[in-house]
Amino acid sequence: MxxxxxxxxxxxxxxxxxxxxxxxxxxxxxxxxxxxxxxxxxxxxxxxxxxxxxxxxxxxxxxxxxxxxxxxxxxxxxxxxxxxxxxxxxxxxxxxxxxxxxxxxxxxxxxxxxxxxxxxxxxxxxxxxxxxxxxxxxxxxxxxxxxxxxxxxxxxxxxxxxxxxxxxxxxxxxxxxxxxxxxxxxxxxxxxxxxxxxxxxxxxxSRRLMTGNSSLAQTHEKMLDEFLTRMDKNDLIQIIRNKLCQLLPMGVPTQTEIADSMGISLRSMQRKLQDKGTSFTDILESTRKKLALEYIEQPHLSLGEIGYLVGYSSVGNFNRAFKRWTDETPGRYRNQLSEQIR
Structure with missing residues (x-):
């Protein structure tokens, strides 16, 4: 067919x-x-x-x-x-x-x-x-x-x-x-x-768009994530990413918790992710980075709040992760964004 x-x-x-x-x-x-x-x-x-x-x-x-x-x-x-x-x-x-x-x-x-x-x-x-x-x-x-x-x-x-x-x-x-x-x-x-x-x-x-608004972008991304999930209920990576976005503010969920929420065994989830060339750790890392880069553009959120929203209970751990993602500290990265807008 x-x-x-x-x-x-x-x-x-x-x-x-x-x-x-x-x-x-x-x-x-x-x-x-x-x-x-x-x-x-x-x-x-x-x-x-x-x-x-x-x-x-x-x-x-x-x-x-x-x-x-x-x-x-x-x-x-x-x-x-x-x-x-x-x-x-x-x-x-x-x-x-x-x-x-x-x-x-x-x-x-x-x-x-x-x-x-x-x-x-x-x-x-x-x-x-x-x-x-x-x-x-x-x-x-x-x-x-x-x-x-x-x-x-x-x-x-x-x-x-x-x-x-x-x-x-x-x-x-x-x-x-x-x-x-x-x-x-x-x-x-x-x-x-x-x-x-x-x-x-x-x-x-790299120029700033005249219509840029990170809060609106996040809102529309949530709609898009839901839309893709409806389009392909078998897209395991997309489903895990959606669940992480929902659960990270309450702390990092375990692989077992994510697998249970989808009604599959941990071993089955790990095998399917391996077949797709990725892992739960990779998806968690990329999701945290993406969310952090979007949150940091929202000046009403403190760096501590951003760390909490992406699942870090310690500001120090968030700072180290952010430096790993961008080669900059969160504070310096935000200051550079502000300078670009001026």
């Missing part, structure tokens, strides 16, 4: 705006692509990726420059991505927002994963597209990958102060001599590559 690949139906919002701006009859377009109103009843509705692909191609044929990817990107708003969009907007920096997209990409679509590759000079936002088991053909064509990357650049441009242009864009598609994409991106487009990716300058990716 072929897997069902889908994406959030919210994508139809920028499509609708794009069609209206170009005098494309929306009802005719949706009908021609087999999209019914029942598929877009609420924010969590999903639509088959083949239908989105058909709609992109249908509209592209009716545009003078055949620049549908850029047209959709210019009409994009993060709310298209449900709670993820709001978590993106409330992120501290562009890199923080890109990390959230990578972490919660399954909320948007199950057609690919996102990998963030960092160096001192660059942050690479890379799509890893899933292939059909039999044919090994990518489940999304070039036009869909191009559209998604263009929307990510539009988001970055809207959120980051100043004039943002990527360092470069890599596409697996061949160069067909069309210049509209490089004009939109404002950088070199390298075609025929082994990956689809946008390369951002590290300095720009």
């Amino acid at each position: 072929n897997a069902y690949y889908s994406t959030l139906s919210g994508w139809l919002i920028p499509f609708s705006r794009m069609m209206a701006a170009n005098q494309i009859n929306e009802q005719q377009a949706l009908s021609a692509c087999g999209i019914s109103p029942n598929e877009v009843l609420h924010q969590e509705s999903r639509i088959g990726i083949e239908k989105i692909t058909k709609l992109l191609e249908y509209c592209n044929q009716r545009l003078p420059r055949q620049d549908v990817s850029v047209q959709v990107a210019r009409n994009f708003h993060p709310s298209v991505f449900y709670a993820l969009g709001y978590a993106m907007m409330s992120s501290s920096t562009l890199k923080d927002a890109l990390e959230r997209i990578a972490r919660y990409k399954r909320v948007v679509s199950n057609t690919c994963s996102i990998e963030l590759i960092e160096s001192a000079e660059q942050v690479v936002f890379r799509m890893n597209i899933i292939c059909h088991e039999g044919s090994q053909k990518p489940v999304i064509p070039d036009i869909v990958a191009e559209t998604f990357l263009a929307t990510m650049v539009q988001f970055a441009r809207d959120m980051v102060p100043g004039h943002l242009h990527p360092v470069s864009v890599c596409l697996t598609a061949p160069d067909q001599g069309q210049r509209f994409l490089s004009e939109f991106m404002g950088c070199e487009i390298v075609y025929g590559q082994a990956m689809n990716a946008v390369v951002f300058d590290s300095e720009q990716a």
Whole structure:
């Protein structure tokens, strides 16, 4: 049986705006692509990726420059991505927002994963597209990958102060001599590559977002965690992470307590985590670090309170853990954040 690949139906919002701006009859377009109103009843509705692909191609044929990817990107708003969009907007920096997209990409679509590759000079936002088991053909064509990357650049441009242009864009598609994409991106487009990716300058990716709000970001992450749990009740790592977030303020739960709460044996939980290449200790450490970095941006929380919220009864133990995570003490890290905001 072929897997069902889908994406959030919210994508139809920028499509609708794009069609209206170009005098494309929306009802005719949706009908021609087999999209019914029942598929877009609420924010969590999903639509088959083949239908989105058909709609992109249908509209592209009716545009003078055949620049549908850029047209959709210019009409994009993060709310298209449900709670993820709001978590993106409330992120501290562009890199923080890109990390959230990578972490919660399954909320948007199950057609690919996102990998963030960092160096001192660059942050690479890379799509890893899933292939059909039999044919090994990518489940999304070039036009869909191009559209998604263009929307990510539009988001970055809207959120980051100043004039943002990527360092470069890599596409697996061949160069067909069309210049509209490089004009939109404002950088070199390298075609025929082994990956689809946008390369951002590290300095720009580290700039504070104008809409950053760590409290709101945490609220939306909780919604996203619940959403992912509903999507995949068998995602053991996600379930453990959710339980840790709930229980850490009361102290670090034992592995046995977590396993019991899920109705499985400790040995079974450990074996399943080992099969996934991780462990309870790894998940606990990464969850504590993530929460601590979010809490420390909230000035109303003292460092002692933050340590307590992530399960440390001793300020000294929290300080040592934070230094291990960031190479800075919590106080110095918070002071550096304050200096960046001024």
